[in-house]
Amino acid sequence: MKVEVMVIEDDARIAEINSRFTKKIDGFEVVAIATSGAEAIELLEIIQPQLVLLDVFLPDMLGTDLGRVIRKSYPDIDIIMITASSEVDIVGDSLRNGVCDYIVKPVTFERFKTSLEAYQKRLEKLKTTKHLTQEEITALWSLSRQDSHLVEEDGAPKGIDPLTLNKILEFLLNVAEEGITAESLSKQSGVSRSTARRYLEYLISQKKVYAELVYGNVGRPERRYFRFQS
Known part of the structure; x- marks a missing residue:
């Protein structure tokens, strides 16, 4: 039986990429795609997949919520x-929610595949074994932690182009x-929204900008980025 997967991502292009990545891995099947928290909640009442691939910044709520x-x-x-956010509070909140893995965008297929295959191995182990040794438990916890930080030789994450970064800084x-x-x-x-968000989140990690959730007139949170004042 294949693992049923729901993709929750507001960027249609990234949702399609995540869906295609999932379909390329044996044993997984995408059964639904939601582009907002409300749509996801509605679909979950009908479809209860085994696994959810969840973005943090949705148009109507945070993915952690x-x-x-x-x-x-x-x-x-x-x-x-699967998110562009690498902020400590978001990562910590995700860990407390018991997420299986945390993948920072831009996502490579290798990292994506490592995560899903590790998840698949854990499922198989938990379904076929009644008792686990300490070594087996440790292995289950560490399966998806491999290759989680892919960086370029100059120290910048893959997907961060210096020219684009300078343009955004300007x-x-x-x-x-x-x-x-x-x-x-x-x-x-002139860059895509997902690219702009990725670079802004990278700049947060470099202490160049900071972000706050600002609530608009309709009550929906809006993530705004601010420069540190010199």
Whole structure:
């Protein structure tokens, strides 16, 4: 029997990539794609997959909040986070929610495959064995941790191009006090929204910018990025 997978990702292009990656791995089947938290909750009432591939920044809620909903209502569904966020509070929240793995965008197929195959091995082990040794338990916990940090020789993560990074930094020099969203930066700089968000999250890790959740008039959280004032 194949592992049924739901992809929860607001960027249609990335959702399609994650879906194609999943289909290329034996033993997995994508049964649904949701582009918002509300849509995911609605689909989960009908389809209860074995595994959810979950983004953090959804248009109507944080993926970590949705993860808590899934954990409470569907405790048998497992979660792998796939996100541009590498902030400690988001990672820590995900760990406390019991996610199986945490993959930072941009995602390579090798990293994606390692994660899903490790998850598959854990499932098989837990279904076929009644008692585990300490060594087997340790191995189960460490399966998906291999190759989790792929970097270029100059120390920058794969997918971070110096020219694009400098271009985005130039735009950020003119950011007003109210900050900027990834969508706004995308329109101004000409890069895709997912690319803008990826570079902004990278700049957070480099202490160049910081982010805050700002609630708009309709109550939906909006992630805004701000430059550190010199």
